[in-house]
Amino acid sequence: MVIWEDLRSWQFWKAVLAEGLGTLIFVGVVLGASCPSRGSVPGITPDPLQPALAGGLVVVALVQVLGEVSGAQTNPALTLALLCAGRLDLLRGAAFILAQSTGAILASSIFYLALPQTAVVQLVTRVSSGSHAGQALGMEFFSTFQLILTVFAVTNQQQQRDTGGLGSLAMGFSVTAGTLAAGTFSGGSMNPARSLGPAVVTGIWDHHWVYWMGPTLGAILAGLSIEFLFSSGASQKKLVV
Amino acid sequence: MVIWEDLRSWQFWKAVLAEGLGTLIFVGVVLGASCPSRGSVPGITPDPLQPALAGGLVVVALVQVLGEVSGAQTNPALTLALLCAGRLDLLRGAAFILAQSTGAILASSIFYLALPQTAVVQLVTRVSSGSHAGQALGMEFFSTFQLILTVFAVTNQQQQRDTGGLGSLAMGFSVTAGTLAAGTFSGGSMNPARSLGPAVVTGIWDHHWVYWMGPTLGAILAGLSIEFLFSSGASQKKLVV
């Protein structure tokens, strides 16, 4: 069977390892940059500028490092969208999401051990005090939609040749832009693994479903939009059939 | 007739849809990044750094995603300049501006529903309290001039081949630079659609003409400068004839 061949193949495990390590690095960098410097008042949503920049820039690097190994997805919402678009098989999708979740929890554990209890609580993405869950859900949906639109467009085989590698920049810049856009409302996660890690280690699960449902729906809609509407191969016929 | 052929073509409606969606994403990201984090005092012009960065970076991504479909203009001032330069026909120009305005109003409606009334008022671009309308007009003209100069130069067919795709970066970086330059005076709009959206949903139309006249005049002058002066094909003769 094909599954057994995959499970025995070095390429498969290398890709799974790459997703785990990549998510560990991404979540570690974002959490580190989110740590409140200077004795800041707890309870206030931290300014999203530094984690937004750090997250976007590390994605540019990760795509260069791990792009050829596993695609450097490092985001369960993206993996689910690739599954829905038929670009990824089920075994790989499930293994990648497990690896991403493990990487994110490992990264969060480091900060749980390194930070005092009052500081680590601030790493959990949560609906900000001025918003309610629906607003956070909407902003996570919107930000992830624009991010995954970019990822699907630049990884499209035919366009990739034209852009000559600029795709990794566009992906990272989308991460920064989306985090800045949603930061005030929901913390700007766009990545269920990034929200899962701190939730597991702190045990704070308030509105956690927002950070799975918003990004996943946004990602799937974005993926289908590119596949059926905007990619150079898409046509009216493809939409109908 | 050609117009009827256009109206029946899938390519035409795909481009119109791309302009609507692209402007929705651009305006949504800029407005989201403009939302005052932490209980900031109303009445103070928010710092332009975060919307400037978010706007510029999402433009880089949008050009990669929608550039081949419609050019990812997402700005009525640019569309008008392309019309004046004869790079776009009237039907397409009118349809694009309608789509851009619709996208911007849709994006603004989301924030109108999501934000308390005191916060949504801050999303309207307006002449800052220390300036008067003429200064804001001048800065919108200047900032849009440098932005559209960049857009026209990098989309010039002959140069495009040499720069190898770096054009999208230059466009996005111009958006950030222009927003930072004009931010203190006028909010750094450079895009009539970005100003139209919040004005429609809040009903605040103070000095709204500034955000159509400044960017449009700046864009048209920039477009003509490139076409007749600085493009590699331009020559003294072309200027005379």
Next chain:
Amino acid sequence: MVIWEDLRSWQFWKAVLAEGLGTLIFVGVVLGASCPSRGSVPGITPDPLQPALAGGLVVVALVQVLGEVSGAQTNPALTLALLCAGRLDLLRGAAFILAQSTGAILASSIFYLALPQTAVVQLVTRVSSGSHAGQALGMEFFSTFQLILTVFAVTNQQQQRDTGGLGSLAMGFSVTAGTLAAGTFSGGSMNPARSLGPAVVTGIWDHHWVYWMGPTLGAILAGLSIEFLFSSGASQKKLVV
């Protein structure tokens, strides 16, 4: 004579115009981004982050727009270094510096008219209160040295082919890095035209020589370092001869 041919050529005047317009845009963007937002206290050196980012990003755009016309130098220190390295003839060098100075004074005049007197004073680069002239001179020298090192390296004919257009990014990023490095000491000018403009319109000439001598010496030393030491064509022999 060659000079008369130049003076009659459209290419020559187009390049001079490009330098004037380019410097007007560069200085206008930097001054606009330096304007204190929110009623900030006069006398305090403004934070260099926003002008540093705006200046660097607009340079990336200007190199794409005007690079083929005049090289988009927009900096008298760079023009003088190119003169010393024999990459530019005397007529062109003198005309470029005149055009750059005119563009910078024009840009500064706009802000002189637009801003209240207390705000326009803050646009003048000056030795910060905690430093003395020698420190400011040293930092301007250092920052300009690293900037012009980058400009000379990436405009080197042989390397240009390899880097595939990334040179414009490296130039702009050097502007941002240098401004951040020298900002606290001297305002991070690295460009005599940027300092000349506000000095002319405000009549504040304190330590103005620092902003000509520091950048010019740094630029010339950097140019000679690349030509005789680090360029791929340079060799021990070239240094001796």
Next chain:
Amino acid sequence: MVIWEDLRSWQFWKAVLAEGLGTLIFVGVVLGASCPSRGSVPGITPDPLQPALAGGLVVVALVQVLGEVSGAQTNPALTLALLCAGRLDLLRGAAFILAQSTGAILASSIFYLALPQTAVVQLVTRVSSGSHAGQALGMEFFSTFQLILTVFAVTNQQQQRDTGGLGSLAMGFSVTAGTLAAGTFSGGSMNPARSLGPAVVTGIWDHHWVYWMGPTLGAILAGLSIEFLFSSGASQKKLVV
């Protein structure tokens, strides 16, 4: 002997000079951007945003300028990792580290002379008051690991051709991301030379070992991970043999 040939070769000394000058520029830019603007309170860890941006952007420029001469390593941890991976011979490695240390001490001396005693103390990277040495060590390890992973991946011969020069961007962006991630805990050095310079001129050696051990271990582990796991040439066999 090969060593004597190296010591007589102009290429060898040019590379050593490039490492010294490159580290002087890198450390000078980072220290300059770390200088507290506005009379800030001593004892508070400065915000890492400005040095993080300046350091990352100047690395992009330095790779363009000195990349072909010496690789623009400017980091003893990277040089040690290249030694371990067999990409660099012992003589070159030792000479580079000496040159890097000298450049960093020279850059720090400038700021020692330029700044008042209370300010220069803030340039020393140190374990922040809320952390202990083990946390700082862990964050330096983690940040350097992701940085050197990027450097090794993009300098890999086979991948370099595909990415077309984007590697220098990925390296610089990793520097910024890593500095932002570790900034709150340890100052985000990731470079023993950057920490050595201020320590030598101020005589403050508290926890100095952290800034050699953390980056070096992170760099070596990252180098080996790329060589044996993720590079396109790596395979299960290579790992076993």
